[in-house]
Amino acid sequence: MSDLMKSATFMECGFTPNFLFMFSSAASVGINIWVSFVAGPVMMRTIDRHTFLRIQSKMFPIYFLLNGICSITQLASIFSCKPSLSSLSETEYHAVRICGASLIAALLNGFWIGRNTTKVFEKKMKMEKEEGCVYPNITAALKKDKKYQAVVSAGRKYHIASMLLGLSGTGISFYMMYFLTNVFRG
Numbered sequence: 001m002s003d004l005m006k007s008a009t010f011m012e013c014g015f016t017p018n019f020l021f022m023f024s025s026a027a028s029v030g031i032n033i034w035v036s037f038v039a040g041p042v043m044m045r046t047i048d049r050h051t052f053l054r055i056q057s058k059m060f061p062i063y064f065l066l067n068g069i070c071s072i073t074q075l076a077s078i079f080s081c082k083p084s085l086s087s088l089s090e091t092e093y094h095a096v097r098i099c100g101a102s103l104i105a106a107l108l109n110g111f112w113i114g115r116n117t118t119k120v121f122e123k124k125m126k127m128e129k130e131e132g133c134v135y136p137n138i139t140a141a142l143k144k145d146k147k148y149q150a151v152v153s154a155g156r157k158y159h160i161a162s163m164l165l166g167l168s169g170t171g172i173s174f175y176m177m178y179f180l181t182n183v184f185r186g
Helices: 002-007 015-046 051-081 090-131 139-143 146-185
Strands: none
Touching: 015 051, 015 146, 051 090, 051 146, 090 139, 090 146, 139 146
C-alpha cells in the first residue's frame, strides 16, 4: 500500500470534485456507523420484532440508496477529473475499485437481497400474527408447520446475505477513510 501512495497522484483537479469526494466518503462512514452500530442495535433491544421489521423495511431502502449515492458521487468526482480509466493514476484507479465495490453492495442490497428479505419476513410476520405470537415465542403449531419453517429458513439465508453485503459496505467505507488518510499523508 505504501508504494502505491508514494508514487501516485490523487484527484489533482480542483476544489469541487475533491470536496464532493471527501464529503461523500465521510457521509458514507457516518451513515454506516449510525445504522450498523447505533440505530439497528438500539431498535433490536427496545422494540418487538414485528415493529422492528416495519421500521427496517422503510429505513433500509433509504440506507442502501444513500450508500449508492455516496458511491456514485465518489466515482463521478474521480471521473470529472479524468474521464477515462486509462488516464487514472494507480491510486485513483484503486479508489475507483473501492467505490465500485461499495456501489455493487448497495445495489445488490437495495434492489434484490434487501427487498427479498423484507418480503420473506413480512410473510413470516403475517403467519405469526395469525397465530397470535412473535418470534422466538412461537406456538407449537408454527414449530411444526413446514411452510413456516421454510419461510424462516429462507429469511435466515436472505438476512445473512443482506447482513454480509451491509457489513461489506461498512468495511469498504472504513477502508476508504484509511486509504484517504494514507493518500493525504503521502
